[in-house]
Amino acid sequence: MIELEHVTKMYGSIPGIRDVSLHVPQGQTVGLLGRNGAGKTTALNLMTGYFPPTEGKVRIGGKDMMANPRECKRMIGYLPERPPLYDEMTVEEYLSFVSELREVTRKANKEHVNEIIELCTLKDVRKRVISHLSKGYRQRVGIAQALCGSPDVLILDEPTVGLDPRQTVEMRELIRKLGKDHTVVFSSHILSEVQQLCSRVIILNAGQLVQSIDLTEKPTDTLKLRVRAAGRKEALLGALQGLPCVLRAETAASPEAGTAEFLLTCRTADEQGRATDQIFRLLAGLNAPIRMMTEEKDTLEEIFLRNT
Numbered sequence: 069m070i071e072l073e074h075v076t077k078m079y080g081s082i083p084g085i086r087d088v089s090l091h092v093p094q095g096q097t098v099g100l101l102g103r104n105g106a107g108k109t110t111a112l113n114l115m116t117g118y119f120p121p122t123e124g125k126v127r128i129g130g131k132d133m134m135a136n137p138r139e140c141k142r143m144i145g146y147l148p149e150r151p152p153l154y155d156e157m158t159v160e161e162y163l164s165f166v167s168e169l170r171e172v173t174r175k176a177n178k179e180h181v182n183e184i185i186e187l188c189t190l191k192d193v194r195k196r197v198i199s200h201l202s203k204g205y206r207q208r209v210g211i212a213q214a215l216c217g218s219p220d221v222l223i224l225d226e227p228t229v230g231l232d233p234r235q236t237v238e239m240r241e242l243i244r245k246l247g248k249d250h251t252v253v254f255s256s257h258i259l260s261e262v263q264q265l266c267s268r269v270i271i272l273n274a275g276q277l278v279q280s281i282d283l284t285e286k287p288t289d290t291l292k293l294r295v296r297a298a299g300r301k302e303a304l305l306g307a308l309q310g311l312p313c314v315l316r317a318e319t320a321a322s323p324e325a326g327t328a329e330f331l332l333t334c335r336t337a338d339e340q341g342r343a344t345d346q347i348f349r350l351l352a353g354l355n356a357p358i359r360m361m362t363e364e365k366d367t368l369e370e371i372f373l374r375n376t
């Protein structure tokens with residue numbers, strides 16, 4: 069649904085993003101994660117056609133943004149970092165105005181706005197002037213304006229930034245709800261938020277795409293174990309490498325005197341039984357008591373820290 073092909077955006081001599089290629093399939097919710105200045109807003113602005121790429125191609129629904137800007141932009145609703153709200157209008161007036169701009173017919177306008185108000189839980193404030201709203205409500209009106217004209221794609225720049233904890237939870241609920249029938253891309257620097265809401269996370273660092281991770285991936289049939297046992301490192305390493313279930317064995321620094329520590333990549337199980345059982349039996353037979361055996365999991369946090 070959204071494609072960036074070798075996209076670079078330069079601000080004069082400063083790169084916003086460099087040679088980024090990515091694909092967001094229809095219906096997915098994807099999070100762009102990165103520290104300040106990583107290039108998230110630049111990437112989102114390119115997807116919305118706010119400015120053209122310096123190099124590369126941006127496609128929405130298979131159409132080139134540069135060649136078909138109107139068609140592409142019609143497919144997109146955008147919540148920028150600072151939503152373009154008209155403070156003196158009421159919520160209802162504003163949404164009706166934006167719907168008109170997005171070519172919703174006069175006849176359909178009222179019902180369209182009612183649906184959006186319902187979806188974004190804005191009923192209680194529909195007659196209120198926007199300048200009198202709390203930050204949480206203003207942000208929801210920002211999302212509501214992105215929904216005017218029924219776009220398939222929603223692009224949200226840091227939708228929860230500046231919200232209090234309760235407003236944050238409500239905003240995440242709304243994004244989850246919208247993700248059921250939209251393609252959603254949003255930026256964040258909160259790992260847990262991305263993990264809760266997205267099927268894929270794209271990590272940007274210094275303008276480059278450094279990782280794209282499928283968060284729905286099923287566990288593989290290999291596991292990583294960290295094992296510490298009493299005994300001599302070289303002898304134990306050789307023995308562990310000889311186990312049928314062990315695909316790779318590396319040594320690691322052990323904090324405990326008289327012990328050796330290993331990082332093992334294993335098949336979860338094979339015809340000789342579970343990997344953990346095989347390791348236990350081997351080390352018991354070598355009179356090398358196990359002091360620790362834990363599974364090493366790459367958390368999103370670890371991946372993020374490693375890449376940024």
Ligand code: ATP
Nearest residue numbers: 079082083084102103104105106107108109110111
């Ligand atoms: P933040 O989380 O702080 O919003 P970001 O990940 O959205 O950061 P961008 O705003 O896309 O990052 O910025 C990427 C790089 O481009 C940064 O080095 C930034 O200083 C630079 N940049 C962004 N906009 C401009 C601009 N209008 N002119 C010059 N440089 C810019």
